[in-house]
Amino acid sequence: MSQRDYLSPRQLAAALGVSESSLKRWVDKGLIQVTRTAGGHRRISRAAVYQFLRTTKTPIANPEFLAGVIPALTAKFEPAQSVPALVDAVCQGDRQTTAAVLSRYYLDGHTMAELFDRLIRPVMQEVGHGWQTNRIAVYQEHRATSVMLHAATELRRMVPPPAPGAPVAVGGAPPADPYLLPTMSADLVLTELGWNAVNLGALTPWNELVEASRSLGAALVWVSLTSSANLGETLSELRQLAQHCERHRITLALGGQALPSPLDASIPCAVAGHDAADILRVAMPQSRTANSGRFGRFDQDES
Numbered sequence: 001m002s003q004r005d006y007l008s009p010r011q012l013a014a015a016l017g018v019s020e021s022s023l024k025r026w027v028d029k030g031l032i033q034v035t036r037t038a039g040g041h042r043r044i045s046r047a048a049v050y051q052f053l054r055t056t057k058t059p060i061a062n063p064e065f066l067a068g069v070i071p072a073l074t075a076k077f078e079p080a081q082s083v084p085a086l087v088d089a090v091c092q093g094d095r096q097t098t099a100a101v102l103s104r105y106y107l108d109g110h111t112m113a114e115l116f117d118r119l120i121r122p123v124m125q126e127v128g129h130g131w132q133t134n135r136i137a138v139y140q141e142h143r144a145t146s147v148m149l150h151a152a153t154e155l156r157r158m159v160p161p162p163a164p165g166a167p168v169a170v171g172g173a174p175p176a177d178p179y180l181l182p183t184m185s186a187d188l189v190l191t192e193l194g195w196n197a198v199n200l201g202a203l204t205p206w207n208e209l210v211e212a213s214r215s216l217g218a219a220l221v222w223v224s225l226t227s228s229a230n231l232g233e234t235l236s237e238l239r240q241l242a243q244h245c246e247r248h249r250i251t252l253a254l255g256g257q258a259l260p261s262p263l264d265a266s267i268p269c270a271v272a273g274h275d276a277a278d279i280l281r282v283a284m285p286q287s288r289t290a291n292s293g294r295f296g297r298f299d300q301d302e303s
């Protein structure tokens with residue numbers, strides 16, 4: 001267990017400015033999940049700290065005790081105020097501020113879908129607009145993406161890992177599509193909902209998407225479409241993927257800026273959306289139960 005990923009009850013109590021016995025009461029009530037070391041000592045994971053703070057809104061009396069666990073926390077803020085600050089931060093390569101602002105937003109109780117739709121997307125739209133109007137150099141756009149990816153990776157560590165036996169979701173961006181953040185938004189939304197989300201990232205060959213979903217027994221496949229390059233070919237591949245998913249009763253979720261709206265009816269899918277929040281319609285635990293017939297696994301012997 002690494003020092004950065006786990007805290008002892010004493011360390012967390014010190015950060016919150018409460019006694020160890022208060023903290024143990026919260027553990028006993030199930031408000032804080034603890035794990036044990038091989039030697040039987042109680043440890044609290046970074047994800048458990050986040051879930052506790054998010055649900056109880058407990059103030060952090062001594063944030064310096066959480067250094068290395070939670071990025072330096074900034075004051076409470078509204079997305080509208082923070083977008084310009086974040087645009088500056090990502091373009092200047094300021095990883096710390098970016099991660100801190102996103103963590104604060106998550107700790108305030110917002111969902112991953114809200115984080116992407118209300119904060120990360122508008123920031124990156126501004127970066128794109130800056131590039132288009134020659135205010136932001138191409139290298140800054142690349143750096144901005146890299147800084148945002150780093151912050152989003154940090155966010156992933158705040159979400160509890162999937163439970164054993166969690167349903168598997170597989171997805172990515174198609175072969176001609178180099179975009180990393182859009183497919184990551186689907187990944188994080190599904191992970192937060194308890195899915196075992198496997199993000200194959202950008203430039204994913206269609207046959208590999210099918211192969212991964214087959215061998216991992218995926219109940220849901222997502223495709224994130226941002227690049228409009230080769231759109232005709234992409235849509236024809238999507239049609240085949242959709243038919244494949246239908247045959248195998250896999251839920252198909254499609255989204256992204258380049259997804260045509262409305263989508264051709266010959267591409268049947270459970271979701272065709274432009275917001276990360278659209279995934280919630282089919283991926284929430286209750287919709288999984290309600291649609292259980294749509295979440296069958298591949299038959300192992302089928303081609």
Ligand code: B12
Nearest residue numbers: 117124125128179180181182224227254255256257273276
């Ligand atoms: C970063 C970036 C790049 C980077 C990508 C780096 C990387 N590896 O990821 C680089 C530099 C490579 C790049 C290249 C290009 N880019 Co570019 N790029 C962007 C930028 C600034 C941000 C994209 C991003 O990451 N957004 C953040 C994500 C989280 O937001 P999102 O994509 O909107 O995703 C949301 C929804 O779509 C939805 N969603 C996404 N996936 C899914 C999946 C499901 C299932 C669901 C339900 C929902 C969903 O939820 C997400 C969260 O809200 C955008 C600007 C913009 N307006 O977005 C331009 C932009 C997309 N690029 C643009 C252009 C023109 C280009 C280039 C052609 C430039 C050039 N001349 O070289 C090339 C083309 C590359 C290609 N092969 O297609 C244009 C696109 C115009 C168009 N429609 O064709 C844009 C809009 C910029 C602009 N204003 O002109 N780009």
